[in-house]
Amino acid sequence: MHRCAATINRFDYTTLHSQAGQYLSEARRVGDQRHEAFAHFYLGAACLFSNRPDSAINELQTAREMGQELSNDTILSLALNSIGIHEATVNNNLYLAQWYFTESLKHAKQCEYTKIEGSIYGNLCSIAQIQNDTTMIGYARECYEFGIKQRDPHLEFIGALHVCDLSRLRDELDTALVYCRKAIEVSDRNGLNDNAIAYVSLSGIMYEQGRLGEADIYAQKAIELAEANSNKMVLVNAYDQKANICHKQGRYQESIDWLEKELAGGESLEMVKAQIYELMARNYEAMGNTDKALECLTRAKELADSTNASDREHMKRERDMSFSIIEQQRELEFNQQQLRNRSIIIGGLVLLVLLLAYLMWVTIRNMRRRNELYHNIVRQHMDSIEREKALNARIGELEAAVPTEPIEPQSELEEETKGESDELALEDAQHKSLPSAKSERIFRELCRLMEQERIYTDPQLNRESLALRLGTNKSYLTTIVSECSGGKNLSQFINHYRIQEAVRILSDREHIDYPLKQLCTDLGFGSVSTFYKLFQEGVGMSPSAYRKSFIHMISTTPPTEQE
Numbered sequence: 001m002h003r004c005a006a007t008i009n010r011f012d013y014t015t016l017h018s019q020a021g022q023y024l025s026e027a028r029r030v031g032d033q034r035h036e037a038f039a040h041f042y043l044g045a046a047c048l049f050s051n052r053p054d055s056a057i058n059e060l061q062t063a064r065e066m067g068q069e070l071s072n073d074t075i076l077s078l079a080l081n082s083i084g085i086h087e088a089t090v091n092n093n094l095y096l097a098q099w100y101f102t103e104s105l106k107h108a109k110q111c112e113y114t115k116i117e118g119s120i121y122g123n124l125c126s127i128a129q130i131q132n133d134t135t136m137i138g139y140a141r142e143c144y145e146f147g148i149k150q151r152d153p154h155l156e157f158i159g160a161l162h163v164c165d166l167s168r169l170r171d172e173l174d175t176a177l178v179y180c181r182k183a184i185e186v187s188d189r190n191g192l193n194d195n196a197i198a199y200v201s202l203s204g205i206m207y208e209q210g211r212l213g214e215a216d217i218y219a220q221k222a223i224e225l226a227e228a229n230s231n232k233m234v235l236v237n238a239y240d241q242k243a244n245i246c247h248k249q250g251r252y253q254e255s256i257d258w259l260e261k262e263l264a265g266g267e268s269l270e271m272v273k274a275q276i277y278e279l280m281a282r283n284y285e286a287m288g289n290t291d292k293a294l295e296c297l298t299r300a301k302e303l304a305d306s307t308n309a310s311d312r313e314h315m316k317r318e319r320d321m322s323f324s325i326i327e328q329q330r331e332l333e334f335n336q337q338q339l340r341n342r343s344i345i346i347g348g349l350v351l352l353v354l355l356l357a358y359l360m361w362v363t364i365r366n367m368r369r370r371n372e373l374y375h376n377i378v379r380q381h382m383d384s385i386e387r388e389k390a391l392n393a394r395i396g397e398l399e400a401a402v403p404t405e406p407i408e409p410q411s412e413l414e415e416e417t418k419g420e421s422d423e424l425a426l427e428d429a430q431h432k433s434l435p436s437a438k439s440e441r442i443f444r445e446l447c448r449l450m451e452q453e454r455i456y457t458d459p460q461l462n463r464e465s466l467a468l469r470l471g472t473n474k475s476y477l478t479t480i481v482s483e484c485s486g487g488k489n490l491s492q493f494i495n496h497y498r499i500q501e502a503v504r505i506l507s508d509r510e511h512i513d514y515p516l517k518q519l520c521t522d523l524g525f526g527s528v529s530t531f532y533k534l535f536q537e538g539v540g541m542s543p544s545a546y547r548k549s550f551i552h553m554i555s556t557t558p559p560t561e562q563e
Contacts, residue, residue, distance in 0.1 A: 004042040009154040011194030017046035037066035051232040053090040073111035080104035118155040125162040137166040153190035196225035252283040274303035374549040443484040456497045498523045499538045
């Protein structure tokens with residue numbers, strides 16, 4: 001067990017595979033399930049980093065299941081962390097990878113396994129780097145300092161490398177160079193076998209500083225080291241770096257050759273593959289081969305579109321997961337700051353800064369979520385309007401084929417309505433005796449007046465005038481509306497049509513400049529405040545917010561999608 005632990009810390013995965021196999025056989029011989037679970041983990045890790053993903057996930061899932069049976073948080077933390085790496089590097093599922101890392105972190109905290117915590121923070125930093133997110137650089141620094149404190153070269157190397165890479169994303173190349181050289185020094189001093197990735201980063205720094213000759217030397221060294229250690233995941237990154245350098249130096253065919261090797265490695269994420277084809281297209285274009293350039297650009301677009309569709313599907317879940325991770329990061333940063341600074345004044349200032357930053361972040365996040373919600377509301381209403389148009393067209397065809405029975409006038413009822421007390425008694429009798437079919441005919445006529453004649457635009461429309469027009473009395477009209485509209489009173493029923501019409505107008509490109517105050521008046525509302533209040537209650541946002549979201553949506557949506 002200790003030999004496997006020492007070997008994995010040196011990143012020697014070929015030796016680890018052999019040792020883990022021996023470890024598993026011995027654990028089974030003595031019937032020790034705990035050691036058997038650890039052996040499955042080491043075997044899975046060896047397969048994962050030596051490009052045997054199918055075998056890796058089987059071994060890691062076995063370790064996870066045995067860890068659950070044994071209620072062993074250490075095994076669970078190790079297995080879940082490696083499964084997260086598998087999801088990120090093999091299945092390209094960053095959302096699921098983050099979930100596994102956070103679950104691994106929970107188990108690591110429960111068993112106080114601080115070393116694996118550092119590795120998990122490093123993996124979270126890797127995800128952040130893929131997403132161009134530099135907010136987790138604090139985790140990388142803590143991982144590096146933790147490695148120094150615990151005299152753990154593995155964590156010291158990973159921490160330095162992540163600080164380097166995240167500093168590059170922040171265009172802090174001098175800081176990146178310092179930490180990259182620290183990572184190489186730690187690797188050389190302790191005999192680690194994974195320093196190829198550090199030379200990939202060093203080559204990238206030289207490239208960004210315009211030192212192409214040095215960048216080329218370091219990229220070549222990274223390729224040699226990765227090939228010697230059979231580290232294919234680092235090897236494709238080195239190929240990519242070499243391809244970019246060759247393109248910059250005008251060695252276009254050589255750049256294409258390296259890109260083809262990178263694609264053959266099969267470890268690139270889909271969006272990275274899109275970038276590979278883009279660079280290949282630029283090479284072909286520079287060589288004058290426009291047909292091949294167009295072919296590569298087409299392939300790049302297909303890969304980018306595929307990735308964007310997947311991103312949209314997981315966008316909400318990724319955002320929620322990111323929120324959880326950032327919350328944990330802020331909490332840990334604050335606790336660590338308290339330990340380093342025991343002064344009450346300094347501690348209070350740090351707390352205030354973190355609180356303000358958190359509130360700003362929450363405010364920005366809520367604004368983004370609100371804008372996304374508003375966009376979805378507008379989209380739903382636009383789709384609903386289109387469906388309603390199609391349905392009304394179909395209803396019109398059916399009604400044209402079936403004659404409508406005219407509404408029987410209620411003149412006898414009006415003649416008997418004399419005085420307030422007599423009217424109430426008669427209304428009660430009518431409510432009990434009038435057939436439901438007649439009620440439905442009255443309601444249908446009411447709906448027709450609303451939908452076809454748009455009588456709701458009359459600001460003087462009230463119960464009395466509407467009852468007279470329908471040939472009934474006002475109290476019974478109230479009863480019909482309540483029974484046939486799901487409990488709405490007459491005012492709510494009328495305002496419902498007004499709000500629906502407002503939504504239709506605000507969802508029409510031809511009415512973008514329609515003044516809201518004029519719209520309020522044209523729809524029959526007595527005041528702007530009433531219009532805004534009822535629109536907010538019925539739609540979930542104000543009329544001005546709806547129009548702003550609609551304009552933004554049609555301005556950012558491609559014409560083909562709008563159609």
